[in-house]
Amino acid sequence: MTPSPEIALAQTSLLQAMIAIAPASVRVGCRVISDGDEAHLSPEEAHSIPARQPAMRRASGAARWIAHGLLTELGVNDFAILRAPSGAPAWPDGITGSLAHDDDMAVATVALVGHIRSLGIDVEPAQPLPDDIFALVAIPSDRIEAADRHLAGRILFAAKEAVYKAAYPLDREVLGYEDITVDLNAGHATTKTGRKASLAYCIAPRVVVLAFVDGDAR
Known part of the structure; x- marks a missing residue:
């Protein structure tokens, strides 16, 4: 589905602001949470997330959709970002990252550990x-x-x-x-x-x- 002009503008504006503050070695992304975003969870990811509320699963799917794209930029494809027992997402070896969302917007960030030892993000x-x-x-x-x-x-x-x-x-x-x-x-x-x-x-x-x-x- 093509996003409305308002949604597209919100995503573009926030992405530009995030890129402006991020170190050069850190990749960032954002997405307005939309109906159906829970479908972006792989079966393994969906199983690892205990929340059953549709809104929470949509937000988790939106955040992981962003993160999957960022990981692809680092050469990592088809990696399931599972929820660890601590509640944090589990990243591939050699990569650090973070996910966050509020009621309407999801964000994600990743970097190679050789450049950044650890990352955190909140929106x-x-x-x-x-x-x-x-x-x-x-x-x-x-x-x-x-x-x-x-x-x-x-x-x-x-x-x-x-x-x-x-x-x-x-x-x-x-x-x-x-x-x-x-x-x-x-x-x-x-x-x-x-x-x-x-x-x-x-x-x-x-x-x-x-x-x-x-x-x-x-």
């Missing part, structure tokens, strides 16, 4: 974060003054989600929001284990945050 609507959620996410050591004041909380939330996704494959440590210190002013974050990640984000037409750990970062 959120470009709307202020509710005060009660901000109170759960923010800690005094977070620095968010450089971000758009209306969206700083949302960016902070997405940053901590992305950092967790990047850090967990390396440290196997379950982290809460209070365990991750984010400095949006400097573009980096540090976990309670001492793991450091670089951050990049865009805010239009969606908030997307990339967290990446390079080969020299602890």
Whole structure:
């Protein structure tokens, strides 16, 4: 089915914004979640995802559809991106990646481990974060003054989600929001284990945050 002009514009605009913030060695993609996207799950992928709600399976299918295309660009074809017991996607040897979605948009990112040690991504609507959620996410050591004041909380939330996704494959440590210190002013974050990640984000037409750990970062 040919996407409507509005959907095509949303995808194109977000993709351009994501490409602009991603390191040269990192591939990114996005897709507006659509009816039937669950069909993009291979049988193995579908079996590995416990969620039975149609919306969740559509989102998972959309994210994996993007990721399959990105993996093809790296020379990897027909790889089933299974959901690991931790909930994270399992990537091919030598490749790091991350998936995310909100209610309407799915995103994915991949890179060769030789260039980027670990990746995390999150996507959120470009709307202020509710005060009660901000109170759960923010800690005094977070620095968010450089971000758009209306969206700083949302960016902070997405940053901590992305950092967790990047850090967990390396440290196997379950982290809460209070365990991750984010400095949006400097573009980096540090976990309670001492793991450091670089951050990049865009805010239009969606908030997307990339967290990446390079080969020299602890």
